Amino acid sequence: EIVLTQSPGTLSLSPGERATLSCRASQSVTSIYLTWFQQKPGQAPRLLIYGASSRATGIPDRFSGSGSGTDFTLTISRLEPEDFAVYYCQHYGSSPGITFGQGTRLEVK
Amino acid sequence: QVQLQESGPGLVKPSETLSLTCTVSGGSISSYYWNWIRQPPGKGLEWIGYIFYSGSTNYNPSLRSRVTIAVDTSKNQFSLKLSSVTAADTAVYYCARFGGYYKYYYIDVWGKGTTVTVSS
Numbered sequence: 001e002i003v004l005t006q007s008p009g010t011l012s013l014s015p016g017e018r019a020t021l022s023c024r025a026s027q028s029v030t031s032i033y034l035t036w037f038q039q040k041p042g043q044a045p046r047l048l049i050y051g052a053s054s055r056a057t058g059i060p061d062r063f064s065g066s067g068s069g070t071d072f073t074l075t076i077s078r079l080e081p082e083d084f085a086v087y088y089c090q091h092y093g094s095s096p097g098i099t100f101g102q103g104t105r106l107e108v109k
Numbered sequence: 110q111v112q113l114q115e116s117g118p119g120l121v122k123p124s125e126t127l128s129l130t131c132t133v134s135g136g137s138i139s140s141y142y143w144n145w146i147r148q149p150p151g152k153g154l155e156w157i158g159y160i161f162y163s164g165s166t167n168y169n170p171s172l173r174s175r176v177t178i179a180v181d182t183s184k185n186q187f188s189l190k191l192s193s194v195t196a197a198d199t200a201v202y203y204c205a206r207f208g209g210y211y212k213y214y215y216i217d218v219w220g221k222g223t224t225v226t227v228s229s
Contacts, residue, residue, distance in 0.1 A: 001170070035215045044203055044219035045154065051213045088154055092214050097167040098144065098156040098207070 002026055004089050004101035012109040019076040021104045023089035028069045033092040036065055036074045039103075040085045048087075049074065076106075084108050111136035113204045113220035121198075121227050127191040131204030131220060138162050138180065142207040143187045144216065145178060147200040155200075159207060160187055194227045201225075 003026040013019055023034075031052035037045035047056040049065035052072055062077040076083055089101040117129035131143065145157040158168035160178040168176050172191070180187040191198060202225055206218040 032213050050215040096170050100154040103153045
């Protein structure tokens with residue numbers, strides 16, 4: 001069973017700064033099945049990145065994803081006020097199916 | 110565009126069965142995997158399971174013994190039953206669409222979520 005570990009648990013930054021969020025898999029995974037979501041309070045998650053590095057429709061280009069194997073990164077180049085939220089990585093595999101990381105909370109410093 | 114809407118009781122008694130339905134509108138239920146995902150208060154996302162439109166299922170091993178997901182293609186709906194619930198099953202329950210697009214597979218549509226509280 002694949003376990004996704006996100007770090008840090010909480011990231012405190014200011015608007016305009018660069019954010020780097022990590023997602024580490026317990027074993028090598030197929031990058032085309034690695035996805036990132038953003039979730040704001042009281043809302044459902046929103047698709048940001050699929051296939052580890054492809055931006056979903058309507059996602060600003062300040063969001064980018066990278067990585068392969070066991071290490072993946074979500075980068076937000078210049079934080080906007082609306083970017084402060086919780087971010088989840090997620091993987092799809094044969095067993096157990098769909099796995100989420102525990103999330104990284106991005107908060108205003 | 111496709112929209113998902115969860116429905117069902119917001120309060121379930123301990124040891125009883127939680128039952129939810131997700132209605133798919135604006136598109137067909139065919140050719141996708143239909144998921145249930147939950148989020149306990151203040152915690153992260155937990156995948157419960159999915160059903161393919163043809164009826165094949167895949168469940169989270171930690172919940173498999175208590176979960177049944179079914180699909181009704183004639184109504185464009187799918188459902189969740191979770192038996193023998195406890196307070197630990199209190200959560201926001203989301204339905205979500207998971208599909209294959211070229212070589213990629215990802216969840217691209219979510220319902221707004223429905224809160225289920227387990228309490229006597």
